[in-house]
Amino acid sequence: MFWNIYQKRVLAAARDFETLLWTWIFPLGLATLFYFAFSSLDTADQLDAIPTALVADGALEEEAIFSQVIDMLASEEEEGLFLLQRVDSVEKAQALLKENKIDGYYLIENGEPKLRVARNGLNQTIQKGFLDQYLQQKAFIIEVIEQHPEQISSIISQVMEQEELSVEISLSKAKPTSVLGFYYALLAMVCMYGGFQGIRTVTGLQANLSALGARRTIAPASRLLVMTADLCGGLTVQFSCLCIVVAYILGILRVEI
Numbered sequence: 667m668f669w670n671i672y673q674k675r676v677l678a679a680a681r682d683f684e685t686l687l688w689t690w691i692f693p694l695g696l697a698t699l700f701y702f703a704f705s706s707l708d709t710a711d712q713l714d715a716i717p718t719a720l721v722a723d724g725a726l727e728e729e730a731i732f733s734q735v736i737d738m739l740a741s742e743e744e745e746g747l748f749l750l751q752r753v754d755s756v757e758k759a760q761a762l763l764k765e766n767k768i769d770g771y772y773l774i775e776n777g778e779p780k781l782r783v784a785r786n787g788l789n790q791t792i793q794k795g796f797l798d799q800y801l802q803q804k805a806f807i808i809e810v811i812e813q814h815p816e817q818i819s820s821i822i823s824q825v826m827e828q829e830e831l832s833v834e835i836s837l838s839k840a841k842p843t844s845v846l847g848f849y850y851a852l853l854a855m856v857c858m859y860g861g862f863q864g865i866r867t868v869t870g871l872q873a874n875l876s877a878l879g880a881r882r883t884i885a886p887a888s889r890l891l892v893m894t895a896d897l898c899g900g901l902t903v904q905f906s907c908l909c910i911v912v913a914y915i916l917g918i919l920r921v922e923i
Contacts, residue, residue: 675899689859690907701919704845715749716789719759719771722752863900
């Protein structure tokens with residue numbers, strides 16, 4: 667009896683176009699719209715490495731720490747904050763700046779790092795912000811050394827301890843993206859629409875709600891058995907719809923979730 671009712675419920679749910687429209691067809695169309703609307707969302711606000719030059723003359727030896735810090739943020743490819751070029755004179759850096767091959771260059775003047783730019787813009791603002799932050803951190807460290815030399819060892823130990831305790835890990839090999847939130851919300855919507863199957867089950871069991879419910883009320887079958895079979899059948903169809911949507915997102919749209 668259970669399998670007979672279960673099979674009929676699955677067949678009836680598979681023929682219920684109105685429910686399948688919201689639990690299967692509509693999510694597929696919405697996932698397609700997400701793909702075309704948000705495929706370039708991650709790269710829209712992505713900043714490219716800023717072409718920058720560093721005058722590596724004799725004065726740079728006085729600020730070896732600045733050279734190391736900017737090397738940490740620089741890269742020969744497009745992955746770092748700066749696309750750094752080292753030149754041996756201010757004249758070469760100025761020539762690169764006039765030819766618009768760089769957005770600005772750093773040099774050591776009177777023992778302090780300086781920035782030279784030819785115009786104002788976003789890249790120049792980022793370069794200036796980096797220099798200001800470096801000078802602030804440098805002034806703070808010098809102040810601690812001069813006024814509180816006894817705290818130097820404790821500060822260094824705290825920094826080392828934080829580096830040991832803070833380990834960056836990733837739960838997947840996929841790159842971080844802000845687009846996945848929309849697909850997760852879509853899958854959550856499909857799960858929520860599974861309540862439609864519950865509504866169909868209740869409607870088919872109540873005599874005052876449908877003719878099918880009236881016939882089932884007088885049928886010589888256990889109400890618990892009928893309800894369990896109906897719920898299992900609706901759950902099967904709903905789970906199948908969810909699997910189809912997930913397979914479409916992974917296999918057709920090639921979205922890594």
